[in-house]
Amino acid sequence: MSMSFIDLAAQQRRIRGKIDAAIAAVLDSGAYVMGPQVREFEAKLAAFGQARLALSCANGTDAIALPLMAWGVGPGDAVFCPSFTFAATPEVVPWVGATPVFVDVLPDTFNLDPARLDAAIAGVKAEGKLTPRVVIAVDLFGQPADYPAIKAICDREGLKLIADSAQGFGCTLDGKHPLHWADVATTSFFPAKPLGCYGDGGAVLTNDQELWDLMDSFRVHGKAVAPDLVGRTFDHDTKYLNTRIGMNSRLDTIQAAILIEKLAIFQEEIDLRQGVADRYAEGLKGAVIATPKVIDGGVSVWAQYVIEHENRDGLAAHLKTQGIPTAVYYPVPMHVQAPYAHFPRAADGLPVTEAKAETVLALPMHPYLAEADQQRIIDAIRAFNG
Numbered sequence: 001m002s003m004s005f006i007d008l009a010a011q012q013r014r015i016r017g018k019i020d021a022a023i024a025a026v027l028d029s030g031a032y033v034m035g036p037q038v039r040e041f042e043a044k045l046a047a048f049g050q051a052r053l054a055l056s057c058a059n060g061t062d063a064i065a066l067p068l069m070a071w072g073v074g075p076g077d078a079v080f081c082p083s084f085t086f087a088a089t090p091e092v093v094p095w096v097g098a099t100p101v102f103v104d105v106l107p108d109t110f111n112l113d114p115a116r117l118d119a120a121i122a123g124v125k126a127e128g129k130l131t132p133r134v135v136i137a138v139d140l141f142g143q144p145a146d147y148p149a150i151k152a153i154c155d156r157e158g159l160k161l162i163a164d165s166a167q168g169f170g171c172t173l174d175g176k177h178p179l180h181w182a183d184v185a186t187t188s189f190f191p192a193k194p195l196g197c198y199g200d201g202g203a204v205l206t207n208d209q210e211l212w213d214l215m216d217s218f219r220v221h222g223k224a225v226a227p228d229l230v231g232r233t234f235d236h237d238t239k240y241l242n243t244r245i246g247m248n249s250r251l252d253t254i255q256a257a258i259l260i261e262k263l264a265i266f267q268e269e270i271d272l273r274q275g276v277a278d279r280y281a282e283g284l285k286g287a288v289i290a291t292p293k294v295i296d297g298g299v300s301v302w303a304q305y306v307i308e309h310e311n312r313d314g315l316a317a318h319l320k321t322q323g324i325p326t327a328v329y330y331p332v333p334m335h336v337q338a339p340y341a342h343f344p345r346a347a348d349g350l351p352v353t354e355a356k357a358e359t360v361l362a363l364p365m366h367p368y369l370a371e372a373d374q375q376r377i378i379d380a381i382r383a384f385n386g
C-alpha cells in the first residue's frame with residue numbers, strides 16, 4: 001500500500017463544502033481581481049501573523065522581491081542569505097541588480113548561522129566593492145531562524161531584515177512571529193506549503209504603512225498610491241498614473257476566498273503537524289539517524305520533517321520499496337548551482353550546507369498523516385541497516 005508525501009486531498013475532503021461556496025461567491029460577484037475577499041484575507045492573515053498589515057501578491061517569490069524594490073535595493077548592494085534554501089530566496093536579488101552573498105547554516109537547525117553572517121558582512125565591508133543592505137533569513141522546513149541574534153547584527157550594521165517564511169508562516173519564537181524582529185515577513189501559498197491555496201499566491205507582512213503603500217504600488221504597475229498624491233489632484237483611476245516601474249503581482253480573488261477558509265483551520269493543522277512530529281521523534285529515538293532539532297523557544301509549523309542519514313540514498317531506496325515516498329530538500333545548494341556559482345560566499349565557504357545536501361531526507365508530513373501509516377514509516381526506517 002502506498003501513501004502520499006503531502007496529502008492535500010484529506011484537507012480538501014474536510015472543507016470541500018466551504019471551498020465550493022467560497023468559489024461560487026466569487027463567480028457570482030464577478031470581482032475576480034482585487035475583490036473584497038482579498039482585503040478580508042489580508043486583514044485576517046495580518047492578525048494571524050501578529051502584524052499591522054499584510055499585502056497579498058502573486059507568489060512567495062514576488063513577496064521577497066517587493067520589499068527589495070520598495071527599499072530601492074539595486075546594483076552595488078549586497079543581500080546576505082543562506083544557500084541551503086529554495087531558489088526563490090536568492091533569485092530575486094539579481095532581479096533588482098543587487099548581489100546575493102551566500103552564508104552557511106547552523107548544523108542543528110539548518111537555519112542561517114549568525115556568526116557566519118557576521119563574518120560575511122565583515123568580509124564584504126573589508127573588500128569594499130559592495131554595500132551591505134539586506135539580510136534574508138529563511139525559516140527552513142517550518143522553524144524560525146535565530147531572529148534575536150540576526151536582528152542584533154542587522155541593527156548594528158544598519159541592514160534591513162526579511163524573514164522568508166514561505167515554509168514557516170505560523171512559526172513562533174518565544175511566542176512571537178518572525179515579524180517581531182524582521183522588517184517584513186514573506187510567505188507563499190503554493191499548494192504544498194503549510195498554508196497553501198489552489199494555485200500560486202504569496203504575501204508580505206509588515207508593521208510599516210509607508211512600506212505597505214509602496215509595495216501596493218509596485219504590485220500594480222507602479223500605480224500612484226496615497227503618498228504620491230500628496231499635494232496633487234488626479235481625477236482618474238490611480239492605476240493610470242504610474243509613478244514608478246512596477247509589476248503585476250496580485251493574489252486572485254478566488255485564491256483569497258479559498259485561503260480565508262484554509263486560514264480558519266490553520267492553527268488546528270499546525271497543532272496536528274506538531275503531533276505528527278512528536279510521534280516521529282518518539283518512534284525514531286535511538287535509530288541511527290538524526291531527527292530534527294528546533295531552536296530553543298521555537299515552534300515549527302513542520303513544512304517538512306527532515307532526518308539525516310549517512311546512507312541517505314540507500315535509505316530512500318529502501319523506503320521506496322515499501323511504498324513510502326521521501327524527498328531531498330535540497331540536493332544541490334544554491335551557491336553551487338550554475339547561475340549562482342559566481343556570486344560571493346562568506347569566507348570559509350559553506351561546509352555545513354555542502355555536508356547537509358548529502359544527508360538530508362524529508363519524510364511524509366502533513367496534518368492528516370494516519371498513525372498506522374506513520375508507524376509503518378517508523379518501522380521501515382528502524383529496519384534499515386545500510
Ligand SMILES: *Cc1c(COP(=O)(O)O)cnc(C)c1O
Nearest residue numbers: 059060061086088089166188190
Ligand atoms: C516556496 C518558497 C518560496 C517561493 O514561493 P513561490 O510561491 O513558489 O514563489 C520562497 N522561499 C522559500 C524558502 C520557499 O520554500
